Amino acid sequence: xxxxxxxxxxxxxxxxxxxxxxxxxxxxxxxxxxxxxxxxxxxxxxxxxxxxxxxxxxxxxxxxxxxxxxxxxxxxxxxxxxxxxxxxxxxxxxxxxxxxxxxxxxxxxxxxxxxxxxxxxxxxxxxxxxxxxxxxxxxxxxxxxxxxxxxxxxxxxxxxxxxxxxxxxxxxxxxxxxxxxxxxxxxxxxxxxxxxxxxxxxxxxxxxxxxxxxxxxxxxxxxxxxxxxxxxxxxxxxxxxxxxxxxxxxxxxxxxxxxxxxxxxxxxxxxxxxxxxxxxxxxxxxxxxxxxxx
Amino acid sequence: xxxxxxxxxxxxxxxxxxxxxxxxxxxxxxxxxxxxxxxxxxxxxxxxxxxxxxxxxxxxxxxxxxxxxxxxxxxxxxxxxxxxxxxxxxxxxxxxxxxxxxxxxxxxxxxxxxxxxxxxxxxxxxxxxxxxxxxxxxxxxxxxxxxxxxxxxxxxxxxxxxxxxxxxxxxxxxxxxxxxxxxxxxxxxxxxxxxxxxxxxxxxxxxxxxxxxxxxxxxxxxxxxxxxxxxxxxxxxxxxxxxxxxxxxxxxxxxxxxxxxxxxxxxxxxxxxxxxxxxxxxxxxxxxxxxxxxx
Numbered sequence: 001x002x003x004x005x006x007x008x009x010x011x012x013x014x015x016x017x018x019x020x021x022x023x024x025x026x027x028x029x030x031x032x033x034x035x036x037x038x039x040x041x042x043x044x045x046x047x048x049x050x051x052x053x054x055x056x057x058x059x060x061x062x063x064x065x066x067x068x069x070x071x072x073x074x075x076x077x078x079x080x081x082x083x084x085x086x087x088x089x090x091x092x093x094x095x096x097x098x099x100x101x102x103x104x105x106x107x108x109x110x111x112x113x114x115x116x117x118x119x120x121x122x123x124x125x126x127x128x129x130x131x132x133x134x135x136x137x138x139x140x141x142x143x144x145x146x147x148x149x150x151x152x153x154x155x156x157x158x159x160x161x162x163x164x165x166x167x168x169x170x171x172x173x174x175x176x177x178x179x180x181x182x183x184x185x186x187x188x189x190x191x192x193x194x195x196x197x198x199x200x201x202x203x204x205x206x207x208x209x210x211x212x213x214x215x216x217x218x219x220x221x222x223x224x225x226x227x228x229x230x231x232x233x234x235x236x237x238x239x240x241x242x243x244x245x246x247x248x249x250x251x252x253x254x255x256x257x258x259x260x261x262x263x264x265x266x267x268x269x270x271x272x273x274x275x276x277x278x279x280x281x282x283x284x285x286x287x288x289x290x291x292x293x294x
Numbered sequence: 295x296x297x298x299x300x301x302x303x304x305x306x307x308x309x310x311x312x313x314x315x316x317x318x319x320x321x322x323x324x325x326x327x328x329x330x331x332x333x334x335x336x337x338x339x340x341x342x343x344x345x346x347x348x349x350x351x352x353x354x355x356x357x358x359x360x361x362x363x364x365x366x367x368x369x370x371x372x373x374x375x376x377x378x379x380x381x382x383x384x385x386x387x388x389x390x391x392x393x394x395x396x397x398x399x400x401x402x403x404x405x406x407x408x409x410x411x412x413x414x415x416x417x418x419x420x421x422x423x424x425x426x427x428x429x430x431x432x433x434x435x436x437x438x439x440x441x442x443x444x445x446x447x448x449x450x451x452x453x454x455x456x457x458x459x460x461x462x463x464x465x466x467x468x469x470x471x472x473x474x475x476x477x478x479x480x481x482x483x484x485x486x487x488x489x490x491x492x493x494x495x496x497x498x499x500x501x502x503x504x505x506x507x508x509x510x511x512x513x514x515x516x517x518x519x520x521x522x523x524x525x526x527x528x529x530x531x532x533x534x535x536x537x538x539x540x541x542x543x544x545x546x547x548x549x550x551x552x553x554x555x556x557x558x559x560x561x562x563x564x565x566x567x568x569x570x571x572x573x574x575x576x577x578x579x580x581x582x583x584x585x586x587x588x589x
Contacts, residue, residue, distance in 0.1 A: 008468045009383065015372050016379030016393060019442065022435065023396035026403070026411050033414065092316040100313050109317060111574065112324045118489075118566040119327075120496020122539045123559045127331065129543055130552075157323075188306035211402075218404025220499040225543050245406050249502060252410070257418065269410050276402050280395070 027273065034270030036263040037066055048267060054231060056261040058254075066264040070233055072271075074148075074243035077234055078223060079216040081152030086160045087209055093160070094167035094205075095193055116161040125222035128154040133226055136238070146228025146240040154222050159212035166211060170204020171197055203286050210286070214279040218272060220245035244268045328563060335560025343550075343557045346513060351558050353509045356525060357426065357532035361505060362494040364430035364528055369437045370487060376438075377445025378471060401439035405499040408435050413503035424506025426532040432500045437490035444486025448479035481580040485573045492569035496562055498536035506531030507541055535562055 037043050041062035051067025093113075097105035128150055137145030178200055182192045198205070228240025229250065248265050255262040346352030384390040412432030417424060452475050460470040508531050512523040522530050533541070535558040542551035 005466055005468050012375050012379045012383060015375035016384060018372060019376055019393055019396045019400065019438070022438070023399050025415075026400075026407075026435075029411055029414055030407070089316055089319075092313055093320055096313045096317040100310065101317075105317075108321060111570070112321055114570050114574075115566060116324060118492050118496070118570050120498065120536050120562050120566070122498045122536045123331065123496065123562055126539050126543065126555055126559050127327065131330070160320075188302050190306040190309040191302060193309075214402050218402075218406065220404065220406040221502075221540050225540075245404065245499075248406055248410070249499060252413075252503060266410070269407050272404050272407055276404060276407075277399060280398050280402060 030270045030273050033263065033266035037267040041260050041263065052233065056264045058256055058261040059259050062260040064260055068268060070231060071242055071244045071247050071268065073233055074241040075217060078148055078151040078155060078243055079213055081148060081237060082155035082159060082216050083209065083213060085152060085156035086163060086212060090160045090163035091167060091205065093164045094171060097168040098171035099193060099197065113161045113164055121158065121219060121222040124154050124158055125225035128222065128226040140238055142238060144228060144240065146226060147238045148234045148241060149237045150226040151223045154226055155216045155219060158219060158222065159216050162215055163208040163212040166208030167201065167205045170201040174200045203289065206286050207283050210279055210283050214276055217275055218245065220249045224249050244272055331559050331563050334556045338553050338556055343554065351535065351538065351554060351561065353511050354533055354535045354538050354558065355561065357509060358495060358534040361426050361430050361433065361532060361534060362491050364426065365433035365437060365494050366487060366491060368431065369434035369441055373438050373441030374445045374483065376442045377449065380442065380446040381449035382471060397439045397442055400435065405436060405497060408432055409500035409502050409504060412500060417504060424504060424531040425529045426505060427528040429501045429505030432504045433494045433497055436497065436500060437494055440490045441486055445479065445483055448482035449475055452478050481576050485576050488569055488573040492566060495565050496536050498540050501534060501537055505534060505537065507533050507537060509533045
């Protein structure tokens, strides 16, 4: 009996510790592969991050250029555009769900948000490719419709559910007295929302925005389908460019395993891992600060 | 009423209308999205597209279901056990905090990164080829954190009196968890598993370099598990629906690639609705049960 108990406990603990093993090994393997650009092929971190000369050799001698600045700028600009589009809409939707009409929201908006989350990213990409890209091409009279704008819009649709649900939760968690006091002073509903609820929910809203940003940064295929994969800095929101995830997704298959090209792509993946980890740390910082303020 | 007062009321009205507008816009967007995809699927419907052969998407559909099934077979036991550990055994300390950080990291990993990890560990390092199993292992990394947190939350929501009652009757901790607490968590855990399955269904980036982009199935040999064309052989490459959509945009292999992709998109959307409505129905039933309402 007691032996059974010990075995069971060990098994359960092993599964808990397995999560650590898994996470650490993902980190270790990515470092092992990704740091090769700097150790094996002797490129500087500076070159990788800030040079725009991307021409890695697809062999084991090395000697190419691994400047990934174009991809980094591409990723950042698409994500910022997506945030710029998604944040106001998401915030408005969150306010609607939490304050204006919780009943309608529970019946309609909440399920809709969940379905938006569930729609696979390739489907977003496919619709972006077959509807959005031709549309942008037609409206702006471009040669191709592939652009930062198309990527930004597709990503905005993908991250809005994240921002909306996290923000709505944080608005719902504000103590009722805040609202009651403001109404008691004669505020209109909009004044309550703008001067009391949104400021009070700011840490939560910020968390939602960063989680959305993290999702946008890591999204690969939907963006790859509409970005155009041009090896050039974007000159405006209508120009095609490339980004980190799209480069990994499309070029990894063709590169010789262990070659400079292949390793440079691994370095990009490592960069993505570092960025997503940084976002987690920021979110933790915000939420612990929010708790202290309460 | 002075001017300022009037302005405040006017702004309030305008903003209320704007907020209603935004909410309506989202519902409209979802409706338009769904109608567009389903409409395209229906318009281009052709019996041969659903066939279980090289022309249809039947094989890809089977691969998707089979891959998600394999992924859940791996991630559900480990995830539930890890959830039990976090809720019942983990002490408040450094180690537990670290596990929590790990869970957060895992759940926010970009799926392409998981795909590369899977490619390295499940394909290159075992000197294997692209296979359903490698894909399933990668997807299970993605669903593991979700199942773990759902299980933990569900266990924590169980009333303390259940546990105390069971201990009072002389049950051990293991018996209490297995016979009393876990059965009470089943609906919630199932909801989490359905959500994880839904996510796995549409996953593509993690499968790009693990599951492979080809499908060669011979249904007449289904009983011969070791055959590379046997549908149930988990070590054969298997393209999923989501991968097929991705493939038909880059390398238009077949003349009807766009049509096939439209059809796959429609099937995926239908599955999303089935999964999320299913999860919701179970959640609602659970709520009714907990609050004592009638079925």
